[in-house]
Amino acid sequence: MNQATIAAAIAAAAAVALALALPGGAAPTAAPATPDAKGGAAPLKATVSHWWTSGGESAAIRQFADAYTRAGGQWIDQAVAGADQSRASTINRIVGGNAPVAAQFNTSKQFRDIVDQGLLNNLDEVAAKGNWDAILPQTIIDAIRIDGHYYAAPVDIHMPAWFFYSKAAFAKAGITGEPKTWEEFIAQLDRLKKAGLIPLAFGGQVWQEKILFDAVFALAGGADLYLRIYRDRDARAVQSAAFRDVLVKFRSLRAYTDAGAPGRNWNDATALVVSGRAGVQIMGDWAKGEFTSAGQVAGREFGCFPGFGAKAPYIVAGDAFVFPKTSRPQVVKAQQLLATVMTAPGPQVEFSVRKGSIPIRPDVDMSRLDLCARTGIAIMQDRTRQLANAEMLLDPDLNGALQDVLTNYWNRNETPEFAQQAFAQAMKDYAW
Known part of the structure; x- marks a missing residue:
């Protein structure tokens, strides 16, 4: 509806x-x-x-x-x-x-x-x-x-942008610490793939694709660009090289998912990390409940981090x-x-x-x-790191239209430039 x-x-x-x-x-x-x-x-x-x-x-x-x-x-x-x-x-x-x-x-x-x-x-x-x-x-x-x-x-x-990882999978891939930058994260995904593991546990559903995109957007694009587009509807920001880079980084993660990802439920993707078959899942902290139900403890069987570095935006x-x-x-x-x-x-x-x-x-x-x-x-005590999630900033129809743009880009052979134009058109069609 x-x-x-x-x-x-x-x-x-x-x-x-x-x-x-x-x-x-x-x-x-x-x-x-x-x-x-x-x-x-x-x-x-x-x-x-x-x-x-x-x-x-x-x-x-x-x-x-x-x-x-x-x-x-x-x-x-x-x-x-x-x-x-x-x-x-x-x-x-x-x-x-x-x-x-x-x-x-x-x-x-x-x-x-x-x-x-x-x-x-x-x-x-x-x-x-x-x-x-x-x-x-x-x-x-x-x-x-x-x-x-x-x-x-x-x-x-x-x-919604926590990184959950299997300590057993990280150990098998020879990974000893959490990434501090996007580049370090990609390097770790490569190591997980080389070790024969699913690097990124993912469920190919529209809302999960949007969550993954917003995580990349906030972390790789930064809070300023995120707000200029989602809150301010800045058309120039949508057409910027910085936003194109966000789109490129987003779809680059598809190479680290497995063939079973399309249509997979989020909790089934979490189960891959719980079992150690996959290395990382980027998902909301509700996924932690699945680890708890499996008897796993944060810091023991699995790890978690909310982004790269001490000042990463914290999406609320x-x-x-x-x-x-x-x-x-x-x-x-x-x-x-x-x-x-x-x-x-x-x-x-x-x-x-x-x-x-x-x-x-x-x-x-x-x-x-x-x-x-x-x-x-602890992070929530720092108001400068709090970043409203897209659904707090966008009307539901526009949010749905942008989800459609992103799922098409994720699943089809579209260029980043085409996705930028589609993103801009959706924002124009659903302008206040």
């Missing part, structure tokens, strides 16, 4: 959408519940739509479900495999009058249309009691606070839950309780340990987090 279709569907449904404002008062940790038929307290039921279905993801979201149950709720899991499919399902259910109590989106502009149509409850009361203004990074606030109101509960901070991304508009008091209470539980320090740590992300807040117990997470938390 593309953004134009979503907007049309939302507009058609807006006339019948419930428009009552969110009642005041955020739910306490243990929410009051309506008495059931036997006089006991009935739990606050919450249908929760999300796309976390892999082993590490499932273990992570169970932490929220268990915490919600302990707080007096009843979590009804409604997982839909695939992020695009899950979001489309949510939109269809909102339009059809069968909305879930809460639904997952990325921390991005993906839910802007349903905010604009008045189809979400805001979380201002929960945010005020949770002191979100003070504890959340500005990059996250900018994505979830719209026209002065909070419309999503952020649940994690992900960095994440996930958030939105809460469809309703006037039913028990559903509103369930929404407030969910938002409170998901953003609380304890569940944040338990979730992050299993998901591979870092918590949205700094006031948590860091001792349970691994080497990679602690590295990410």
Whole structure:
């Protein structure tokens, strides 16, 4: 479902959408519940739509479900495999009058249309009691606070450009340290290939290709060029020699993938690194959850680094839950309780340990987090290294159009110059 279709569907449904404002008062940790038929307290039921279905993801979201149950709720899991499919399902259910109590989106502009149509409850009361203004990074606030109101509960901070590597594979290839430059990285891929290993574990899906490109873009092109193009829509920057060099470096990595890469799921690519069959995967830190599920420990069986050198840009991304508009008091209470539980320090740590992300807040117990997470938390303290991910800067339609340009370039025999022109045309077609 593309953004134009979503907007049309939302507009058609807006006339019948419930428009009552969110009642005041955020739910306490243990929410009051309506008495059931036997006089006991009935739990606050919450249908929760999300796309976390892999082993590490499932273990992570169970932490929220268990915490919600302990707080007096009843979590009804409604997982839909695939992020695009899950979001489309949510939109269809909102339009059809069968909305879930809460639904997952990325921390991005993906839910802007349903905010604009008045189809979400805001979380201002929960945010005020949770002191979100003070504890959340500005990059996250900018994505979830719209026209002065909070419309999503952020649940994690992900960095989509981590490098995960198998220590066994590196040892087999005679590699003794992490690369400090792009050139060193390419040299290490060559050594892995010579050792008979898959140098770069990769899943040839459109969104994975975009993640790989943005990693190369931020690291090889630099934050300034990245922002000039994604944030400022600078047409001259798209046509620059520096951007051409980014495109060349991006597609050069294709030679280090294996024949089985096209169509491979991201977690299957991670499994290649976990097993030592592949050397490196460039993927979001959610991949770390797969290592954890396999009993591997960062710094022991696998290593991780977020880029080359001490000042590499740190791309900020994440996930958030939105809460469809309703006037039913028990559903509103369930929404407030969910938002409170998901953003609380304890569940944040338990979730992050299993998901591979870092918590949205700094006031948590860091001792349970691994080497990679602690590295990410330390980097996040340096605001100059924080770089908003493309979905925070681009409307979904434009982001999708650029994904199409990049997947064509990755998979076809196109020149970098042709890709530059296609990139520029997409930005022109979807200009504000």
